[in-house]
Amino acid sequence: MCRFYPKGNIPKLSGDRTAEALFTHIRHAGSLKDRGYAYHGIEMIKKYIRNVPVAVLDNVLKQYRMYGIINDTVYRHQIHAIITTSSLSDARQKEYKFWYLDSLILVDILNKTLYKKLQSETEDVERAFLGDINLDTDTLEVFENPRGYWGNGGIGNRSFYLNDILEYTISLYKGNVTVLNKNAHVKEDFPFDIGDWRLDGYYGRQEEQKLYGVVHGSSGEKINYRQMMFSLLYLNRYHGMEEQQIDFDHRYHYDIRRKKLQLSQEKGRRIHHFYGKAVSSLSCIVGKNGSGKSSTVDFLRGTFLRLLKLMEETDIILEDGFIQKDAVRDYHILEEYTEFLVVFRLDDDAYYVTNIDGLRVDQAIPLKPFNRGIIRSFNEISKLFYFSGLLKNDLEPFADTAQRGDGKNGGKQEQAVMLDDFKQYDYSEMGSFTEKITCWKEGMAGNEDYINKELCYQFTFLKCMGQDRVNRLLDLKADKVFHVRRVMSEDKNEAEEQFTLGQIENNHEKVKSLLEKFVHCPDAKIEYFSSGEYAKFAFLARLFWMLEGRQYEKTFYEELVGKNIFGSEETLLPGETAMIFIDEGEVYYHPEWQRCYIDTLLKMINEKLNQERVQIVITTNSPFILSDVLREDVVYLSGEEETAAEMREKEITFGQNIHRLLRRNFFMEATIGEYAKTMIQEMIGVLQDGRKRKAARMEDIRTFLHQYYSELEDGEECEAIQGLIDQIGEPVYRDNLEKLVSIYKAEDKEWQINEMQKEIRQLEERIQRLKHD
DSSP states (O other): TTTTTTTTTOOTSOOHHHHHHHHHHHTTTTTOOOOSTTTHHHHHHHHHHHOOOHHHHHHHTTBBBBBHHHOOHHHHHHHHHHHSSSSSSHHHHHHHHHHIHHHHHHHHHHHHHHHHHHHHHHHHEEEEOOOGBBSSSSEEEEEEEEEEEEEEESSSEEEEEETEEEEEEEEETTEEEEEETTTEEEEEEEEEOTTTOOOOOSSSSHHHHHHHHHTTTTTOOOOOOOOOEEEEEEEEETTTOSSSEEESSSSSETTTTTTTTEOOOSSSSTTTTTTTTTTEEEEEEOOOTTTHHHHHHIIIIIIIIIHHHHHHHHHOOOOOOOHHHHHHGTTTOOOOEEEEEEEEEEETTTEEEEOTTTTTEOOTSSSEOOTTTTTGGGGSSOOEEEEEEEOOOOOOOSOOOOOOSSSSSSOHHHHTTTTTTEEEEEEOOHHHHHHHHHHHTTTTTTTTTOOOOOHHHHHHHHHHHHHHHHHHHOOOOOOOOOOEEETOOOTTTEEEEEEEEHHHHHHHHHHHHHHHHHHTTTTTTEEEOOHHHHHHHHHHHHIIIIIIIIHHHHHHHHHHHHHHOOOOGGGOTTOEEEEEEEEEEETTHHHHHHTHHHHHHHHHHHHHSSSOEEEEEEEOOOOOHHHSSSSGGGEOOOSSSSOOHHHHHHHTTTTOHHHHHHHHHHHHHHHSSSHHHHHHHHHHHHHHTTTTTTTHHHHHHHHHHTTSSSSTTTHHHHHHHHHHTTTTOOHHHHHHHHHHHHHHHHHHHHHHHHHHHHHHHHHHHHHHHHHHO
């Protein structure tokens, strides 16, 4: 439509109907990384939107809802592309960008701060929810009692009125966005950037503190942020999980049968900083395949955080920590029969939220029901970072499965979909792989819109960590030569460069020249590594970027690839708390690297963070991982029912021998291979079965041996069995089998006669040799 739209006005076309048709398509426009959107959409807007008259664009922009702009960066990208590539003059583009993007983000933050302030001043504050606020109105109504609204009549300064009295203004003046408290004469300035469409910088703690001061009439007024940490999760009938409980900090326990939340019965003194000063808790989830390890992670990072935000910004009914299942049905974020209970802490205050009807809470514990308004700022909510080296056989990421409603009434399912990335970031191998494959599928290799983030993480890690440390972490030779190349290019000379760690350590220019050549190529990678070396290298590079790399290299990458590529959501900013999920992170690792996994992880985190700020949740199938984790920090997800006492009787894990861990803590029937186990059991069976008559017993022995020997003479049975015993590595099995053979020999008179005859023949042969000599 944009491509062939006439530049002149055509009276026969209705501007409203044309805008409505355009918006229907434009709202699905995205870029390469935007799952569920048309990958070339933003590119098409930039190419053809100039043909559309400004009057039509005004009507298109008014159809966006405030909820979408606030919660979906893709919508911001669409609006930014419309404005900055339209036929508007440069000055008008700045005004439009301020009006439809910057000012609305600030309106959202001010609304939340104003709500908290009004709550403290009056008991009967009623607010309008974001999902109900439509930009195609003269005012943006945000409070019903007292009446509060923002003027929305035309492009210009935004003004907030409380009971029809002007209180605050947001304006664009001399390259800054200014927020002013008219009564207290307090104002704050924020730099305006026409090229920034993410706008996530406005949501930083420093910016929120400034706005808080404006609302409260004092530039020195500060928000007292509280750190959020998870304490307990109970899930039932979620992705196949049945009645599983994950205890993060050993404070509380949910009695499933009595439906009662109570204090934990764990004994002993808790060692608060056992895993280092920066780590609040470390939990290790163990279980058979299909027991729900990954589903636990998916719930907290994919469902619960969205639910928290929906409770704050929509009309979901929440009463004293209880959500009716019907209240969230239309959002399609929970299965119909799923039951959950989450306990989390904000500093020393603990809260619970659940949809379990009839839940009782022990009155003796200081635990409060969660209600709307308790979270003072979304900066208090922990970020969730997901790491996984697994590549799953899953085609869903390549399908357009996102359902966004009709875009006109802000459907509830659409609102939930917009929160997919809220407070969480995916550092998984699957996420990176999906983006690269999509790039190839869409023919965008080499396109400047694609940025190979993995390459950026890895060069940052190599450059900043230092040559000696990288060599130690990856067991590399000091003179190792790295290759960065496009693996699918036929021209090796053109598509490959070599470098050493010494050449790039703290060398911006060398790294810049390499990235300029390869950063837009999805097939570009640093080589040569074994699969295990690359898995560890990729994980450490992502972890370093999350902890420090993005902040350390922010200016460098903004100059290299632009300001909107690496958002603040993918890093742990100062003062923030986080939960780090690692899903089977030891995959591809040699056992020695598995043994050192926890040590390497904790050193990285505690070196970069100097206070308690992170929770770590690891799912694993490795006994080496468990050997570095306290017994009470191991969560067992078993398909079989086990009592709490049985769980506590699991083997002590920390510093434990891995053979004992395998047998008693990993739900294993044995610690040797099944083929070896079957052979040994069959051998024991035929040797021990003394109840059978001699002939039948010998027949069983010969039948067993014929599985392994093609020819077997009479009388060679014991020797053949001994040959199998000699192949067994475990001394306990080998010694006990040899004892059974000895017992069998002692009971078998025929064998004894044969052995004596054999000795007689040997003695006769020796006598003959002596006579001959």
